[in-house]
Amino acid sequence: MAELIATPGQTIGPFFHEALPYDHDRELVPPGGAGAIRLHGYVYDGAGAGAPDALVEIRQADAAGVVPTTEGSLCRLGAAFTGWGRGSTDRTGHYWFSTVDPGPVRPGAAAFFAVTVFARGLLNRVFTRCYLPEHEAALAADPLLAGLDPGRRAGLVARREPDGGLRFDIHLQGDAETVFLTFPGHRS
């Protein structure tokens, strides 16, 4: 069957805050619980200013490397881990999630969060990955990372913080521009 042409994206615009954020949207697990970590960072524009009107979404495996297909992301009652979260940036461009470290989805795989970024001024969503910094061998064997020069590769690997959290900044443009991804099936 011929592949249909996808509907174009359009910017999220400035007025999404009443619509998309919701209670506990960025809490994949309750903050402070056993195994909970804070994944956080800033979304920066090309002048190095934080983007106060961006939205970051993450999709991830659980600690055992299983990607959940459990409902309940919008009403986070009970204990189900759904592996998906949504966090808008604050006025400084900062976002955060309370979550767990994803496990590798197969033995030897590098563990990462799949990340989507939306913002006013960004005409279509962009995708990237946030890799865990541990497991050097898995990172070295990762096909995406292996093809990048060291400077750009470093931007996809989160930094572990003393409290166990992860710091991952997203640069939409500039010298430290994040490596954004295109997947088969995406068109220009």
Added chain:
Amino acid sequence: MTERTEALPSQRDISAEIVALHDAAEVGETQPRLHFPPYRSSLLRHPTKNPRPADPEGAELVAPVFGHSDVDPLEADLTVQSGGEPIGERMLVRGRVVDGDGRPVRRQLVEIWQANAAGRYVHQRDQHPAPVDPHFTGLGRCLTDDDGGYAFTTIKPGAYPWRNHRNAWRPAHIHFSLFGTDFTQRLITQMYFPGDPLFALDPIYQSVTDPAARERLVAGYDHDLSEHEWLLGYRWDIVLTGSHATYLEPEDHDG
């Protein structure tokens, strides 16, 4: 109102930039340019490097799952949420969400947000001096059905001004947020209304340089969806990028 528009480009300037970019564009560029200078906010927020091809794996292959614990069916009717009748033209928008092979995206979340009939959002940063409607939030959600179908009853949004350039007006639109079966199919876009005179002037709509692709953002008026003495109907179908099931299928799968 205060006139603080001296530094802003004119519509004529913006329109000339749009025409020049379209004239230089290749046919078949079916997604928006991320770098589209007539949309001034894109200048510092577009990646300058080409996106890196990657094979999706792990979490990228599996969209989040939503269900009836997440969405109340009443959230699909934006005209009954706030204890009274909103002002404006009552309308229905109905359509299907399908993947690149035309397969329905079943039981998946659709979120919308929009201005009211006067062109005003319920948002603290909307400064447009048009009335807020106490009976309209402009927020909706639903789950697609087993055929990928969705429907919202709402009020037709008004056009609204913005500060991209002098006397800049957005064509009326509804913002849509969509998920597929893969995380890589995630889409946020805007649905427009047929025949809007503001289309040619709007750098966001025109950031899609291929005319046929732009048309995909415009709903069709569908008289069969209109209801006697009640509302006007529009149809708008959404195609997501192909799911990974597409790439894993053998070459001769249509045989």
